[in-house]
Amino acid sequence: MARVQFENIYKRFGKVEVVHDVSFDIKDKEFMVLVGPSGCGKSTCLRMVAGLEEPSEGQIYIGDRMVNGVDPKDRDIAMVFQNYALYPHMTVFDNMAFGLKLRHFPKAQIQKRVEEAAATLGLENLLKRKPKELSGGQRQRVALGRAIVREAQVFLMDEPLSNLDAKLRVETRANIIKLHQSIQTTTIYVTHDQVEAMTMGDRIAVLNGGVIQQLGTPQELYDRPSNMFVAGFIGTPGMNFFPGAKVVAEGDTTKIVLDGMGQVEVPADYAKIARDAAGKELTFGIRPSHLEDAALVGEDSQRSSIDGTVDVVENLGNELQVYLTAGGKNIIATLDSRSRVVAGNKVKLYVENDRMHLFDTATGEAFF
Ligand SMILES: Nc1ncnc2c1ncn2[C@@H]1O[C@H](COP(=O)(O)OP(=O)(O)O)[C@@H](O)[C@H]1O
Ligand SMILES: [Mg+2]
Known part of the structure; x- marks a missing residue:
């Protein structure tokens, strides 16, 4: 487990700057939410932690290590995306084991980790099934399981609930919170949904136009918004x-x-x-x-x-x-x-x- 730091991060695509001087310090074991409207730079920030994008300026640290230039596979992170496509021809077990097999983990260890993750996520009885034999929520839990078995230092989640219907979204939201309480891996969670942000985050960073508007606990953002953007964005109905x-x-x-x-x-x-x-x-x-x-x-x-x-x-x-x-x-x-x-x-x-x-x-x- 580890803290994650952004130090004065800028990201430009060609001439267009989409992330402007973003700094934050995510504590070990913390569940940090990045929230903001579509196109504000949330995924870009997450992808820079993952190493899928490199910052144009600034430093990123995972633990004590500066990870600029470090290959994604060497960053010790696990990622869950909105489109968490499972392999349709593989069982739940094999889907969860796949990443470990690729990394040549010993068979017994794979077995142990998959079984533990399945128990954490309530998937014990579904390990032999194929994805098409699962509900949307179960599939989403398999995608989480695939991340958990990696036992990475940091979880990165990019709108992992947005493909689920409203009821399932609320259920899975609670599952992810419970999961975090039990395994306590430092997590960065991206969403455009302020209710998700408020209910899940230990702290929330509100982004707009590539700029952090405010960073604080849900209660701080609600009680003391630092500007009209945050005041209007956090809380339903808005201010x-x-x-x-x-x-x-x-x-x-x-x-x-x-x-x-x-x-x-x-x-x-x-x-x-x-x-x-x-x-x-x-x-x-x-x-x-x-x-x-x-x-x-x-x-x-x-x-x-x-x-x-x-x-x-x-x-x-x-x-x-x-x-x-x-x-x-x-x-x-x-x-x-x-x-x-x-x-x-x-x-x-x-x-x-x-x-x-x-x-x-x-x-x-x-x-x-
Ligand atoms: N590879 C890319 N090339 C050019 N522009 C990009 C690229 N990736 C993202 N962008 C732009 O950067 C901005 C932020 O995108 P993104 O981080 O995906 O936003 P969010 O996840 O908050 O919806 C958007 O304007 C998007 O069009
Ligand atoms: Mg995005």
């Missing part, structure tokens, strides 16, 4: 943004005024930062679950609220997902299921003001 926010200071009180919609009292901890930011173009941000029907909240709702008109109410049983128009913008609020909001009516939404965010509209950077 509501209100451009044109004004900071107004009245004595000891600092407020954010949203023209024609309402106002929100800035918590004491953030008041100075808000006042200092007052000269800039500002965007106010609040997550759907940090809005509530003011009718269900006490006095607090007077000081921090937004007025809107309800467009659609989706009752999910445990909560309401409400689509509204506020200040000419479409927003989403996740309300308590006791709320009696009705489509077409006006509503006052309480803003949990200690969960508010304020961004520099020009740069997207968060003040808080």
Whole structure:
């Protein structure tokens, strides 16, 4: 097992630079997720760890060894791809054993490793089957098994669940987490799906346009996104943004005024930062679950609220997902299921003001 480091990595294809100055330090045994929209450079980063691409600049370390220029087969990594094609004419056992046979492992050792991996993945009873006799989820587990038997220092997984249907994806996601808990191999996991990232990662690096936007634990990214990209990308539904926010200071009180919609009292901890930011173009941000029907909240709702008109109410049983128009913008609020909001009516939404965010509209950077 090993840590993996990127030091100021750049990658260019011809003149096009697709990875810009990426640095990170993945700890031994850590499960690190690289997440971002399609084309942001996730696979390229992973392929550079694997040695399938060489960085244009910068150093990559696996353990204490700089691996730039080292052949993929000498890097001690195992990879699971989205297209994990198994050999159709081989049994599950032989599919899992294939890589070890190629490397001339002794037969007894191959037997032992395949059996152990099969036990870890719940494939013991399927070893004699051919891939066509397996479900999609079982095949995916065989692909994982093929990686596990290598007992590599690092696992690299590139969107390994994207060929599975929604239910199986959730199941296999849990399987991969359990697998990591039991074998604890350092893992780099690439996905475009922020829910996968949030549920699986010890830490997450959010990439956009070949640049790391933020690197942190799932909770850090959710609570303290460092810019509007991360704020909008992490969390479902995404954060509501209100451009044109004004900071107004009245004595000891600092407020954010949203023209024609309402106002929100800035918590004491953030008041100075808000006042200092007052000269800039500002965007106010609040997550759907940090809005509530003011009718269900006490006095607090007077000081921090937004007025809107309800467009659609989706009752999910445990909560309401409400689509509204506020200040000419479409927003989403996740309300308590006791709320009696009705489509077409006006509503006052309480803003949990200690969960508010304020961004520099020009740069997207968060003040808080
Ligand atoms: N071999 C290549 N030659 C030229 N451009 C490439 C090559 N591989 C990837 N790219 C480009 O690099 C960018 C990042 O690709 P990729 O890392 O595959 O993104 P992701 O995995 O995040 O979807 C994309 O614009 C892609 O078209
Ligand atoms: Mg990719």
